[in-house]
Amino acid sequence: MDVTSILDGLNKAQRDAVTAQNRALLVLAGAGSGKTRVLVHRIAWIIAMQNLSPHSIIAVTFTNKAAHEMKSRVESLLGRSASSMWIGTFHGLAHRLLRAHAMDAELPDTFQILDSDDQLRVIKRVMKEMNLDENEWPAKQAQWFINKQKDDGRRPADIQHYGDLFTSVHCNVYQQYQDACKIGGLVDFAELLLRAYELLRDNQHLREHYQQRFQHLLVDEFQDTNSIQYAWLKLISASDCAISIVGDDDQSIYGWRGAQIENIRRFAQEYDDVKTIRLEQNYRSTGAILKAANAVIANNQDRMGKNLWTEGGDGEPISVYAAFNEQEEARFIAARIKDWYEQGNSYRDCAILYRSNAQSRVLEEFLLQKQIPYRIYGGFKFFERAEVKDTMAYLRLMYNSQDDAAFERAVNTPPRGLGQKSIEKIRELAREKSVSLWESAWHAIEIKALSPKASKSLQGFLDLIKNGYEDFHDLPLSEQIQLTIESSNLMEMYAKEKGEKALARKENLAELAGAAREFDGDDYPDLSPMTAFLAHASLEAGETQADQYEDCVQLMTLHSAKGLEFPMVFIAGMEEKLFPHMMSMDEPEKLEEERRLAYVGITRAMKKLFLLYAEKRRLWGKDTYPAISRFIREIPAELKEEVRLNSQISQPMFNAFEHKDTTTDINGFKLGQIVEHPKYGSGVLLNFEGEGDQLRVQVNFETVGTKWLMMAYARLT
Numbered sequence: 001m002d003v004t005s006i007l008d009g010l011n012k013a014q015r016d017a018v019t020a021q022n023r024a025l026l027v028l029a030g031a032g033s034g035k036t037r038v039l040v041h042r043i044a045w046i047i048a049m050q051n052l053s054p055h056s057i058i059a060v061t062f063t064n065k066a067a068h069e070m071k072s073r074v075e076s077l078l079g080r081s082a083s084s085m086w087i088g089t090f091h092g093l094a095h096r097l098l099r100a101h102a103m104d105a106e107l108p109d110t111f112q113i114l115d116s117d118d119q120l121r122v123i124k125r126v127m128k129e130m131n132l133d134e135n136e137w138p139a140k141q142a143q144w145f146i147n148k149q150k151d152d153g154r155r156p157a158d159i160q161h162y163g164d165l166f167t168s169v170h171c172n173v174y175q176q177y178q179d180a181c182k183i184g185g186l187v188d189f190a191e192l193l194l195r196a197y198e199l200l201r202d203n204q205h206l207r208e209h210y211q212q213r214f215q216h217l218l219v220d221e222f223q224d225t226n227s228i229q230y231a232w233l234k235l236i237s238a239s240d241c242a243i244s245i246v247g248d249d250d251q252s253i254y255g256w257r258g259a260q261i262e263n264i265r266r267f268a269q270e271y272d273d274v275k276t277i278r279l280e281q282n283y284r285s286t287g288a289i290l291k292a293a294n295a296v297i298a299n300n301q302d303r304m305g306k307n308l309w310t311e312g313g314d315g316e317p318i319s320v321y322a323a324f325n326e327q328e329e330a331r332f333i334a335a336r337i338k339d340w341y342e343q344g345n346s347y348r349d350c351a352i353l354y355r356s357n358a359q360s361r362v363l364e365e366f367l368l369q370k371q372i373p374y375r376i377y378g379g380f381k382f383f384e385r386a387e388v389k390d391t392m393a394y395l396r397l398m399y400n401s402q403d404d405a406a407f408e409r410a411v412n413t414p415p416r417g418l419g420q421k422s423i424e425k426i427r428e429l430a431r432e433k434s435v436s437l438w439e440s441a442w443h444a445i446e447i448k449a450l451s452p453k454a455s456k457s458l459q460g461f462l463d464l465i466k467n468g469y470e471d472f473h474d475l476p477l478s479e480q481i482q483l484t485i486e487s488s489n490l491m492e493m494y495a496k497e498k499g500e501k502a503l504a505r506k507e508n509l510a511e512l513a514g515a516a517r518e519f520d521g522d523d524y525p526d527l528s529p530m531t532a533f534l535a536h537a538s539l540e541a542g543e544t545q546a547d548q549y550e551d552c553v554q555l556m557t558l559h560s561a562k563g564l565e566f567p568m569v570f571i572a573g574m575e576e577k578l579f580p581h582m583m584s585m586d587e588p589e590k591l592e593e594e595r596r597l598a599y600v601g602i603t604r605a606m607k608k609l610f611l612l613y614a615e616k617r618r619l620w621g622k623d624t625y626p627a628i629s630r631f632i633r634e635i636p637a638e639l640k641e642e643v644r645l646n647s648q649i650s651q652p653m654f655n656a657f658e659h660k661d662t663t664t665d666i667n668g669f670k671l672g673q674i675v676e677h678p679k680y681g682s683g684v685l686l687n688f689e690g691e692g693d694q695l696r697v698q699v700n701f702e703t704v705g706t707k708w709l710m711m712a713y714a715r716l717t
């Protein structure tokens, strides 16, 4: 192949980055400037130019999906396989390392990953054993404490507590929790990173092995790395390995999870021979979208500063829509998407972004109503559904009887007549002997510690797991799952629930068996299919792979939209307290992080951006009347256009209200009519909702813009 063809489709600065020979490369650039593209081309360039095996390359991406995409783009640039390259998220790579060297990492071969729910469950149990009052010492707080320590690389022994009660108690909980995880062979998310770091730090032989193997380390979205991830990168790249990182300080949105923008500055100081490249041309968005993003982020103080421009024209202005409430917001979005689809566009090219997961429910309702196919990305958490977790608990226990979290979940789901007392007894015995719940359960039966009835049902459960493993483990994975669902009587339990829900559960379980089918091949040579699948379930939770070929609208939180792009984007709920989030409004630093999130959201849009807010919203169980988000106000007026529903607006907008007839009599008024308000002056009547005393109308006033008013009090003429 002609190697230089890899440089096609890159601008000068991008080529410089792709071909840089320095040991350390830093590409610091704004959204849509081609950072990810540079990484992909750089990998291909290195392999082709230096005739290097992909085996010598390790690359870190933000999601598993991004990793798959990157690998296949590298392969298509090279025209050959790059499957021996290590590419994945920090968690995925750490997991891979720990699996390969479980013994050196002091983990059993069968170790399981704890998701954050399971983690909380284990912490709760530990705290109960320590007789800590849950009201005084909430488990969530302990969980936060533990994860924070791990993110910063600290073990209980490393924590200084000068007699401070909060720290010393939590430190003890951390220690007990760590012991419980050790017995169970359990590894939580933060532990994956810390353990993988310690593995290399403490094991010279392994460290040297990997340092020799990896000639190039590349990292996307570097601005969101935390301390332990940074330390891990430094270990791997300590000898001759070249390191390339790309990032954007304005898109750092995981400060709450310990990510540190400072790592970018540290990088420039701590590495020798750093070449810094800035990319300033944006290829993603229209001029209007880009200017809006630049204007919003300009309100942040602490920035490294960049200047983004585009060759393209301004395109359409940004549409701002004031909805009466969240239902109407959702109805508007659904109608707009339907129009777009009917004009010959694809659903998959549209995304609806929101600040908080809870917002998705109403949106889903209206998409369903309009029969618009959609996928929730990030928030869906297929592997976190109860029925899926129940089934997984059985599987985990079959494969690792030491997994206490799985034992706790499975032992009484479905209920098999084991009371809290019996279970407490099993826990107590486990504690005394420092063994797993599984072992202690056998022991409890042996020493007749339980009532005969409880003993019998416990025995039934233990046999189920034991025989299950013996009978199934040679079968294909999907069949194992199918048989587990049947033998555990889980399906029977769900079938007793009411209609819709039971059906959804059934479908999810069918999907679970289906998802497992992918693992029956030999794509994961170093892992057994079940191990690969269980790890996948933990690591890809929340990242359900929307089927690429399925044409559906993408719903996701602003956080999970990072790195992605869509021709048409809606950002719903642009309201003070929702976005910026209430919890972040009082601290300047947190507010700046919210603003970076707004910047991320706006810059996902390629051609068309809608910003929506509701004048009334049910939030946390209460009706609220939020103010318009400051992030909308920060966009210069000339870039925005308020979507109006008066007679001049384009027909498609009207479709949003097709159920409303412009001739309907609204207390003597009609849609589109000019009305007078004693305070706001004249405006156009746009919409109405409710009837009688509850009748509300939406009027677009010349003076104050769109408002919803109670007809009974509005004194319109």
Ligand SMILES: Nc1ncnc2c1ncn2[C@@H]1O[C@H](COP(=O)(O)OP(=O)(O)OP(=O)(O)O)[C@@H](O)[C@H]1O
Residues within 6 Å of the ligand: 009, 010, 011, 014, 029, 030, 031, 032, 033, 034, 035, 036, 037, 038, 248, 251, 282, 283, 284, 562, 563, 564, 565, 603
């Ligand atoms: N030189 C170029 N010519 C044409 N298109 C380009 C060029 N560089 C990048 N692009 C396109 O611009 C878009 C944005 O690129 P990319 O996703 O790599 O940007 P990014 O800097 O990683 O953005 P983000 O900060 O959002 O992750 C992509 O569709 C990409 O294919």
Ligand SMILES: [Mg+2]
Residues within 6 Å of the ligand: 035, 036, 037, 220, 563
């Ligand atoms: Mg990117």
